[in-house]
Amino acid sequence: MAFRLRRILFGKPLRTEHAAHERLSIPLALPIFASDALSSVAYATEAILIQLADARVPHELFGVSRWISLGIVALILMVVISYWQIIHAYPGGGGAYIVARENLGEIAGLIAAASLLVDYVLTVAVSIAEGVAAALSALRQFPQLETLEEHKVWLCIAMLLIITFLNLRGVRESGLWFAAPSYLFIFSMLGLIAWGVGRSALGMKPVQAVAPPNPGIGLTGGLTLFLILRAFSSGCSALTGIEAVSNGVQAFRKPEARNAAVTLVILGALLAVMFTGITYLSNHYGIVPAEHLPDYGGENTHETVVSQIARGTFGLSLPYYVIQAATALILLLAANTSFAGFPRLASILAEDGFLPRQLANLGDRLAFNNGILVLALLAGLFLVSFGGETHALLPLYTVGVFIAFTLSQGGMVSRWWRQRQFGWRLIINLIGCTITGIVLVVVASSKFWVTTPAATLFRIGTLPVQEGAWIALLLMSLLFLMFRGIHRHYQIFDQQMAVIPAGYDRPFKHTVIVLVPSRIHRGIVLALNYARSLSPDALAVHISFDPSREQRLRDAWAAHGGDTPLLILDSPYRTLIGPLLRYLDAAENVRSDDIITVIIPEFVPARWWQHFLHNASGWLIRLILFYRRDIVLASVRYYLDE
Secondary structure, three states: OHHHHHHHHHOOOOOHHHHHHHOEOHHHHHHHHOHHHHHHHHOHHHHHHHHHHHOOOOHHHOOHHHHHHHHHHHHHHHHHHHHHHHHHHOOOOOHHHHHHHHHHOHHHHHHHHHHHHHHHHHHHHHHHHHHHHHHHHHHOOOHHHHHHHHHHHHHHHHHHHHHHHHHHOOHHHHHHHHHHHHHHHHHHHHHHHHHHHHHHHOOOOOOOOOOOOOOOOOOOOOOOHHHHHHHHHHHHHHHOOOOHHHHOHHHEOOOHHHHHHHHHHHHHHHHHHHHHHHHHHHHHOOOOOHHHOOOOOOOOOOOOHHHHHHHHHHOOOHHHHHHHHHHHHHHHHHHHHHHHHHHHHHHHHHHOOOOOHHHHOOOOOOOOHHHHHHHHHHHHHHHHHOOOOHHHHHHHHHHHHHHHHHHHHHHHHHHHHHOOOOOHHHHHHHHHHHHHHHHHHHHHHHHOOOOOOOOOEEEEOOEEEEOOHHHHHHHHHHHHHHHHHHHHHHHHHHHHHHOOOOOOOOOOOEEEEEEOOOOOOHHHHHHHHHHHHHOOOOEEEEEEOOHHHHHHHHHHHHHHOOOOOEEEEEOOOOOOHHHHHHHHHHHHHHOOOOEEEEEEEEEEOOOHHHHHHOOOHHHHHHHHHOOOOOEEEEEEEEEOOO
């Protein structure tokens, strides 16, 4: 029944040779690998405006966000060109990890891998949290649904489970599910920008007022270089997800490198147009993220910037709700990019011996199931810890993105330098490494630990977190140490297992022990017969809790035990483990070169619930003896009929 249910839920298993048919064409790969980057359009502009709003900058100075966005777009184009080179130089995939490891050394590669894994986990958490926030922004127009806000975390967990389930059905099938919503977002967002810019060019007023009332009252903050850098680093969240294409080159159809490069170029063009368009319209409409400025008030207290733009452009009409639905969906689908990238990167690290080898295993649907489940678990922990708050999560994962960017560009510079290729490739990667390195310093310094009163305070349990980029750096450091520890274990394992001692083919000397309860039944007789087949000197051991029952057991043993001797160990404290361990210690001292085989007779009930009606001492004994040296455990099972 369990196997039938699994097949119904996840589909029938796919043969290994079917893997080529599961690869992605460009139209199908775009929604999988580009949804993360494209979804940042929904919150990158808002992240810039929030920094200005938190500093209580007067509304008329918010126009600086246009220039900030242009600088970010230039950075996007530089990163796209650099990763285009990486795709062609390393068509096997792996992205920043492979580039940094091969050109800058193992330590640099592991740092890049740690930053990418943390980024993937946080991308899932941020995307789902922002998707739920976008959906709630639209649903707030219906007063009867206002109570959904109280269940935001549970809504996030439900969305996470749905995305996890679809990815367990296979990469190609998840792409088919997510293609339509992704293209709906692309066309609806381009339509919103085109219609909004057109209305702006014609001098038309917003359909609905979205600017806050009296925006300048009580706001005396000014623009400083530090504030501009903080706003720029917040807006750089628009670059997240660009590296996913280079990490998953092998997921594309042949020619893999060409198809991946085309997908990357399309992604870069769409991202640049959408980001600049949303930023322009937010300035044109005078939008302020009012939830961070209590003095503003108004009906848009918790409304997202994209929702305000759509309401100002179309009003509360059908296009508005289509845009909100598409935005919510693309934000949820952005998590799917991580579900495509995290398991693949984890599998490469597992094959190299830096993560558990189970993460390199393909499931029966040709997906890395173990990596998918690990990612879902970690993202769920972040969602619960931060209460599903997008802006509490955003500062954490921008740092990881730019660590990977900087190391990958630095690795390419080293590659071209070693190969004596001093042309345009070296120049582009050198410029890209320099710019992303500068941004990394800005992001890390401006978001590491903020003590300004305007900073929003979040908590993880009782731990205060202000911006909190230090949390991401701490997680990366722990991951790096874990990589090294796992790799060291595998090295020791391989070294020890490779040594075959002299005289390895000598015959075994072993003692066979059968554990028997206070009552002799068919299962015990079956176990005794098995023990005698292993050794004619097998010994039965009973641990006695009640001396008054010993004679009854001896009488039954005389009738059914045959010539196998019975040893009764007294247990005045009514415990199985203590007397058994003392006896095993004594047996090992007598015959130090023996292998002791402990046979545990067990019966298996016909129904699962009947297990709860019987003693589970066999599980406890196996758990205790599992780590004992020179002990072999054998379970002889007797199956009960209905």
